[in-house]
Every structure is written in C-alpha cells, then in structure tokens.
Amino acid sequence: MSSSPDRPDAPQHRAQRALLRAGDHDAFGRLFADHADEVFSLALRLTGLRAVAEDVTSEVYLVAWRRRHTVELSDLPLRSWLLAIAARQAMNATRGIRRRRSFLHSGRARPGVVADFADETAGRLDDARLLERTRAAMAALTRPELEVVTLCVWSELTYAEAAEALGVPVGTVRSRLNRARRRLRTLTAGPDPAPTPPSTRPAPAPTNPRGHR
Helix, strand or coil, rough: CCCCCEEEEEEEHHHHHHHHHHCHHHHHHHHHHHHHHHHHHHHHHCCHHHHHHHHHHHHHHHHHCHHHHHHHCEEEECHHHHHHHHHHHHHHHHHHHHHHHHHCCCCCCCCCCCCHHHHHHHCHHHHHHHHHHHHHHHHHHHHHHHHHHHHHCCCCCCCCHHHHHHHCCCHCCCCCCHHHHHHHHHHHCCCCCCCCCCCCCCCCCCCCCCCCC
C-alpha cells in the first residue's frame, strides 16, 4: 500500500507497525506511553469501575504484545488497533461482572457503560432518568454495535480506522453505527418510569392530648 498524500505521517505509522510486528520492545514501550491513559478511560467508560478498568488496561497490553504479529502493515496509526483490543477486553470484563452480580442476586444497580456521566447528573432527577435510560439503551446494543460506538463515537476513530481495527469493511462499520444510533434514539426517548403512587393508607386518627377528656 502506498502512502496516502493526505497522511504525511503514514510512513511513520507503517514503520511503527513493522517494529511492533518484529517484537521491538522500545516500539511497544512507546505504544504504552502514548495510549495508556486513553485505554484506561475507554475501559472505565465501559465497565464503570476504576479497579476493573485498571485490570483491563493491563490485560490490553498483554494481549497486544501476544498479538503483535497480527498487526497489518498499513499507513494507519496503531491507536485504532489498540483501542479495538481495549473495547473487546472491557466488554468481556463487563459481561463477567454482570454474570457474577446475577449469580449473587445483588440488589445494586447493574454496571453502566456510560458511568462517566454520573458526576454530571448527580442530584438532578431529570438527568438521572435520562442516564438510566441511556445505560439501559447501551446495554441493549449488540456487541458489534457497541464496538463501533466505542471506537467511532467515544474514541473518534474514522470509519477506515475502525474498519481496519475490527477487520471488517468500511460499509459494515457505517451500517452498524447507523443501527446503533437508531436504537439509542429510540430507547433513550422512552417515557420516564411511572412515579410511585402516593400511599392510600388512611392517616392515623389524632390522639387526644394527655389529660384531655
């Protein structure tokens, strides 16, 4: 593949990919230094738990090193390849959390994939309702749909970068993202949960003051 004229850094990206494929430790160290914070942030968004996100970040780099020979010698940044691994590892972790919570019959709210919104909506009922609908909507996406939302929306990859990272055609990325957006619009536009009805229990009869006849 020849270098694209609108990608002046394409030769650098191709060289980085070749070094990583060859097992160059310095190249891998630079990959970690450049993207560790972003990998952690993505994992935190998907898992909603800092401790789990830290574990996922470590796992991502272990997986990346083991899979370095699968890196394509393209002109695209390695960031897209790494974030695709991060998305999949985080989704695996989230699925495990849900299974464990279901098994334990926990009464706590299930982990949200948009937990980073929580601080902004704390104490505001309308926003809290929207947050809950958004969490439920994200949980309702299929895994391929959530992958493209994670990469194209949260991580702002181009269609071409996401397609290369996921190993699918650009058209597939577009169609998955369109389906995800339609599903999210539909699910987050639903009615708010019905308010809890007031108690119909009769009020207790007033008692006479002590000593009053």
